[in-house]
Every structure is written in C-alpha cells, then in structure tokens.
Amino acid sequence: MPYAVTHILVAIILIELFRGYFIKDNKKFPRYYILIxxxxxxxxxxxxxxxxxxxPFGFTLEQIHPTYSHILLIPFVLFIAGVVIARLKIKNHGLGKRHMTLPAVFYILSATTLLHILLDFIFFGKLALFYPFSIQTFGLYSILLIPEELRATFLASLDAILLVFWIFWLEFKVRVRDYF
Structure with missing residues (x-):
C-alpha cells in the first residue's frame, strides 16, 4: 500500500489544486479544509x-488492515452524513467562526477516504470494497509492474516527488514567503 505520506500529500495536493483553480475565495474555502x-x-x-x-490476542495486521476500513461503505456513510447535516441545517458555531461548514467537512472526509481507497486499489489489491456484503477482493496490483527489490524505493520516491511538488506549489502558487 502507498505510504501514509502519499495518502496525506495526494489529498492535500488535490484539494489545493481544487481550491486554487476553482474556488479562490478564502471565506468560501478556508485553509482549514486542507487540514481536514x-x-x-x-x-x-x-x-x-x-x-x-x-x-497480543492473536490478531495480525493482515486480519485487521484493510479488511474493515478500506470499504466503500465508509465514504458513502460520510457523504450521507454530510447530506443529512445539510438538510437538517445543523451548524457548529466553532466551525462557523472559521468560515467552515459541517456538511463541507463531511464531504471532504468522504472524498479523501474515497481517494485513499482509490490509491490502494491502484497500487495494490485485496480490497474487499463491498465488505460486509461481499468478501470478494479487488485491485489493480500495479505495484507488481515494478521489480520486487525496487518497490519500497519506488514508494519512498513517490513520497519525495509529491513532497517536492507540494513545496514548490506552496512557494510559487500560495506564496508562502509573503507570510514571513
């Protein structure tokens, strides 16, 4: 599976691109959403x-990860929660002070958990996407295209490339130097 840094950086980079090119207003789309x-x-x-x-009770990593967490039900439930919260007009005043809305938080969590599943689906397999309704596993196993002895190096290099891209994005698009 891609390293944790890959999951975090891909989510950050995609939301930064969305924010930078589609919604350019800090009040409509505050930076706190990037943290979310x-x-x-x-x-x-x-x-x-x-x-x-x-x-200690005999469970292994393979029995727990990704069986229960990497299922399409999680982003679906997060999305539905966002819809229900929006329809019921539930507000959180702490979020409102930061120009954030509770439904948007759930929509972002839904999208980024789906993105996480997509990354794992592309690079690896054995994802029971429809668990608990089906135990059939899916995945592209594209990591198998890379020689076994280079796989860890590839994943670390992917992290490095994403990090460098994000740093350049921060410097030239967000203009971090303006904050100092």
Missing part, C-alpha cells in the same frame, strides 16, 4: 493502531 483533507487522507489507516492493541 489531510486527516481524511490518512483516516482509513488508523486501524494500524488497532493492530497494536489486538496483536
């Missing part, structure tokens, strides 16, 4: 922490 996207990008891998708790 980063958290959503890694949310599905929180089951790694569960492995440390359940390992």
């Amino acid at each position: 996207a980063a958290l959503g990008g890694i949310l599905l891998d929180l089951d790694y922490a569960l492995v440390f708790i359940l390992y």
Whole structure:
C-alpha cells in the first residue's frame, strides 16, 4: 500500500489544486479544509493502531488492515452524513467562526477516504470494497509492474516527488514567503 505520506500529500495536493483553480475565495474555502483533507487522507489507516492493541490476542495486521476500513461503505456513510447535516441545517458555531461548514467537512472526509481507497486499489489489491456484503477482493496490483527489490524505493520516491511538488506549489502558487 502507498505510504501514509502519499495518502496525506495526494489529498492535500488535490484539494489545493481544487481550491486554487476553482474556488479562490478564502471565506468560501478556508485553509482549514486542507487540514481536514489531510486527516481524511490518512483516516482509513488508523486501524494500524488497532493492530497494536489486538496483536497480543492473536490478531495480525493482515486480519485487521484493510479488511474493515478500506470499504466503500465508509465514504458513502460520510457523504450521507454530510447530506443529512445539510438538510437538517445543523451548524457548529466553532466551525462557523472559521468560515467552515459541517456538511463541507463531511464531504471532504468522504472524498479523501474515497481517494485513499482509490490509491490502494491502484497500487495494490485485496480490497474487499463491498465488505460486509461481499468478501470478494479487488485491485489493480500495479505495484507488481515494478521489480520486487525496487518497490519500497519506488514508494519512498513517490513520497519525495509529491513532497517536492507540494513545496514548490506552496512557494510559487500560495506564496508562502509573503507570510514571513
């Protein structure tokens, strides 16, 4: 599976591109949403922490990750939660002070968890996308196109390329130097 940094950076980069080219207003799309996207990008891998708790009881990483977390039901539930919150007009005043809305938070979490699943689907396989309704696994296994001894290097290099891209984006598009 792609490293955690890949999941976080792809989510950040895509939401930065969306924000930079489609919604250019800080009040309509504050930078806090980028943090939400980063958290959503890694949310599905929180089951790694569960492995440390359940390992003494005989559970292995393969039994826990990604069986329960990398399913399409999670982004679907997050999206539906956003729709329900929007329809019921539920507001969080703490978010409102930062020009954020609760439905938007759930939509971003839904999109970035779906993106996480997509990345794992592309690079690896064995994702039971429709669990608990089906245990059939899916995936492209594109990582198999890379020689086995180079796979870890490829994933680390992917992280490095994404990080450099993001740093250049911050410098030239967001103009970080203007903050100092």
